Amino acid sequence: MQIKVWLIGISPMVWRRFLVPNTCTLRELHGVIQVVMGWEGIHLYQFCLRSRRYGSCEISASSPDVTLAGLRLRKGARFVYEYDLNIPWRHEIRIEDHLPGEPGKAYPRCTGGDGTCPPEDCGGPGGYLAGQDEASSLDALEDLHTMADILRTVVIERRPEVLDDQDTRWQLEDAVDRSRARERARGQPFTRRSVNARLRKGEHLNLMHQQ
Incomplete structure (x- = not known):
């Protein structure tokens, strides 16, 4: 069948x-x-x-x-x-x-x-579609820019000491965490x-x- x-x-x-x-x-x-x-x-x-x-x-x-x-x-x-x-x-x-x-x-x-x-327990169809919209939002793009800027400074400009700054490190960690959450929301x-x-x-x- x-x-x-x-x-x-x-x-x-x-x-x-x-x-x-x-x-x-x-x-x-x-x-x-x-x-x-x-x-x-x-x-x-x-x-x-x-x-x-x-x-x-x-x-x-x-x-x-x-x-x-x-x-x-x-x-x-x-x-x-x-x-x-x-x-x-x-x-x-x-x-x-x-x-x-x-x-x-x-x-x-x-x-x-x-x-x-969709992933389990994401709020049903409405929650899933909202998550997909958020994954391509301006906030998501800003997080990508944040990660790219910091990595460029560390790798291309060879200035790893920027990560010694607590605010910069927290900014990077928060952007990475939000990006990972968006990726999980994709299913x-x-x-x-x-x-x-x-x-x-x-x-x-x-x-x-x-x-």
Whole structure:
């Protein structure tokens, strides 16, 4: 079964395409989505399908141990997966095709995708987009200029003694700390190779039992 999943309310689009057997349960699908998207499995989740919720037992949802085949999902069917129910990350899932398994191929398998998954606990879509704006703000540019100016003085002008000045050192350290925080806010880049390596290790089987 070929499935496409993407984050709702995020631009540019963050999406993944992957293959799973139709014997895959919604619980297993939760684990697969966690891996292919880049989540950590630390929050509650639910699937919203045909006016019914399947997911974490803490939210009194129906059991996610139902298979995709048992749900009789047709080609083109869509439903929603929500992760972190306090400030939900909403994903739209589309069944793109029903494909026979290929002998010798491992499943699940990621076949495509694009976009960096947001970091956990960044305030949902609104917080993530605000962080992206801040990463390209004038404050971010000023921090880059600060680091470049001080490093030029130390390396090019060969005046390392400027770092003996406490104010200069604090100015550099603060600029570096803010820049590192902005980099973390960008999230983990997506690569199909690393995702499939994690799937082959069975990480989705561990993540499907979390929360």
